[in-house]
Amino acid sequence: MISVKTIDNELVFTLFTNSSSYQMKADKYGVLLHLYYGRPIINGDNLSDLIFLSDMGFSGNPPCAGKDRTYSLDTLPQEVSGFGIGDYRDSMVSLLHDDGSRAAEFRYDSFEIVDSSYKIDGMPALYDTSVTKGETLIITMREAASDIVLKLYYGVYEKENVITRAAKIINKGTRRVFVEKLLSMNMDMLFFDPDIIYFTGRHAFERAPERVPVKHAKVEIGSVRGTSSHQYNPAFILCDHDANEEQGNCYGFCLAYSGNFVGAAQKDQKNQVRVQMGIHPEGFHYLLEQDEELMTPQVIMSFSGSGLSTLSQQYHDILRENMCRGKYKHEKRPVLINNWEATYFDFDREKLHDIAQQASELGIEMLVLDDGWFGKRDDDFSGLGDWFVNEKKLGGSLKEVGERVNAMGMKFGLWFEPEMISEDSDLYREHPEWAVAIPNREPNRGRYQLALDMSRADVRDYLLEKMTDILNNAPIIYVKWDLNRSICDMYSYASAQERSGELYHKYVLGVYDLLERLLERFPDLLLEGCSGGGGRFDAGMLYYSPQIWCSDNTDAINRLSIQYGTSFFYPISSFGSHVSACPNHQTGRSVPFQTRGDVAMSGSFGYELDLGKISEEEKEQVKEQVAQFHKLYDLTHEGDYYRLTPLENGDCMAWAFVAKDKKRAALTIVKTQSEGNPLPTHVYMKGLLRNRQYRCTLKNDMSVIKTGAAFINAGITIPWIMMQYESVMVLFEEI
Ligand code: DGJ
Secondary structure (H helix, E strand, C coil): CEEEEEECCEEEEEEEECCEEEEEEECCCCCEEEEEEECCCCCCCCCHHHCCCCCCCCCCCCHHHCCCCCCCCCCCCECCCECCCCCCCCCCEEEEECCCCECCCEEEEEEEEECCCCCECCECCCCCCCCCCCEEEEEEEEECCCCEEEEEEEEEECCCCEEEEEEEEEECCCCCEEEEEEEEEEEEECCCCCEEEEEEEECCEEEEEEEEECCCCCEEEEECCCCCCCCEEEEEEEECCCCCCCCECEEEEEEECCCCEEEEEEECCCCCEEEEEEECCCCCCEEECCCCEEECCEEEEEEECECHHHHHHHHHHHHHHHCCCCHHHCCCCCCEEECHHHHCCCCCHHHHHHHHHHHHHCCCCEEEECCCCECCCCCCCECCCCCCECHHHHCCCHHHHHHHHHHCCCEEEEEECCCEEECECHHHHHCHHHECCCCCCCCCCECCEEEECCCCHHHHHHHHHHHHHHHHCCCCCEEEECCCCCCCCCCCCCCCHHHHHHHHHHHHHHHHHHHHHHHHHCCCCEEEECECCECCCCHHHHCCCCEEECCCCCCHHHHHHHHHHHCCCCCHHHEEEEEECCCCCCCCCCCCHHHHHHHHCCCEEEEECCHHHCCHHHHHHHHHHHHHHHHCHHHHHHCEEEECCCCCCCCEEEEEEECCCCCEEEEEEEECCCCCCCCCCEECCCCCCCCCEEEEEEECCEEEEEEHHHHHHHCEECCCCCCCCCEEEEEEEEC
């Protein structure tokens, strides 16, 4: 619900979700002040008096304040902060005007309430469904001196406890302006002394959480790699110092964007916490001629007054329901086998046939043909961009390969890396100007390849036609969309010099455009996003691909922490997760087959190994795992997820899925450390109904009946000694 009240000539806006409230006001000078975000207040409450005005010294006063030295943009808690006009903290918006001046002084103009979610042209955003519908408050601010308009968008999702933010800038003036910075949000939180949790890492080790207190030195995460990156995920949490899974105020900030971004929190001189998120200003310089506009990506905010588990569940629900789209949003996704770790580039018709044959016998439902099927591509030096089938290598057409796979009762999927180009490719020889590179400079290579200039319509049209041709001519239901380098040397032969500061953003818009048009042509296609594993694992990509390859690291033990970190924001259904060979190709570690299955099953499940090399016993396990995955699908893909142990627990990691109706649950425990003379493994369950009776099954003939309260409060002791890397899956059924 959105409430707007005029109180003492000021306009107070309050946004209500079931478990949170957000309040701000356009004050008597038209400055939009942030008053509150947190546990619910009552409609009619005005929190203006939380702001204490005082002369802080060296914090000047805008002319509207006259002689009032206590009114300073430098100390007031604001919803928009402009550079150059007396707020010396980090700005949300910075404008370079025609006369060379830099000032962004936005004052309240008007508001509008719309009974639906707002859209962002060419970019992902939460959308309305029959299950969840948003409301939108649009506050229009105006710069009097330039007539530039800034519209602030607030989306409200009541039962999901989600509030979104975005901003649109429109040049209504007569003179051009360069936008040097436009973040999606600014919020100055009063009386809050939080920790920040962000998710950092590297290729093959993504999204490790780090938690530090927010102090006066800024904590900033971000990417200037052209993609959201392995190094920092575009999402962070602010929470009470003592917040944990079950208690404490927690605020999430999650950017639905797949390019350069920044996220920051910092205390100001009054100990207010300035929180910001949006497109990274580095390399950003956006020209707006008269009547041109620019809209930011969306920040999805959520609040939980009861700890991190609830916060994560809120994100899982809204991203699953209102961000993911397409046939496979709720429909069961096939268990796949991907040939990458089985063959890398070294495959032929026979090898693929054998993999498919064995997989189909074990109940696996789809073969995904990874890198190497096109152009001249037997290693990663060449071929990208040449999206025509290498029939010699495949021993026939892709149609024949797909039909052979179909004849075995399996579906067929294919790998692409559309955004990239190899210098050793026909495409590059024909169109060197399509690659991202600066004239008269040697470009940086990543995995020996260059990026295609996705800001160009002709590049996108070429890719769309090539992909369409391939998808039309083979029975392909799934595409893995990969991207294997960070982007630099930004330049476009097709763009005016003064527009070069728009290219990183236009690259992302270009990727979204191509994805959207491909999905328009093939609406039932299942896309799996990928960027060297999880280098572009963000809410924006979920709009196109309901699952994303979580990491190139398939070691089940490393995956525990990667999947743990990923679970804070992203639904488990979105984790592409596979059982691979041991010793693991990334770490050299050996882990029991069952554990590899139990870990991968907490995701969108598949296999990525040579089935010809596994034992008969393991083959039986594959059959059981596929059946188990289907049995648990409603839990893992639609249920509530609970982290039961912290990352550094010592000797085991555990997590659980509980059905929305609380009738079924599954708990997985993996023993990560073991000692001589071992102690028992014990965990506390979560999410069951306390007063209901559940049958808890540990193994076929090993079950016990107790109340939910018993499993939650007293926990479960595993009645055998778990060896290192052993896992157990415990099932609960209400009786
Ligand atoms: C990186 C991906 O993450 C891998 O799974 C695989 O598809 C390779 N690229 C292929 O080049």
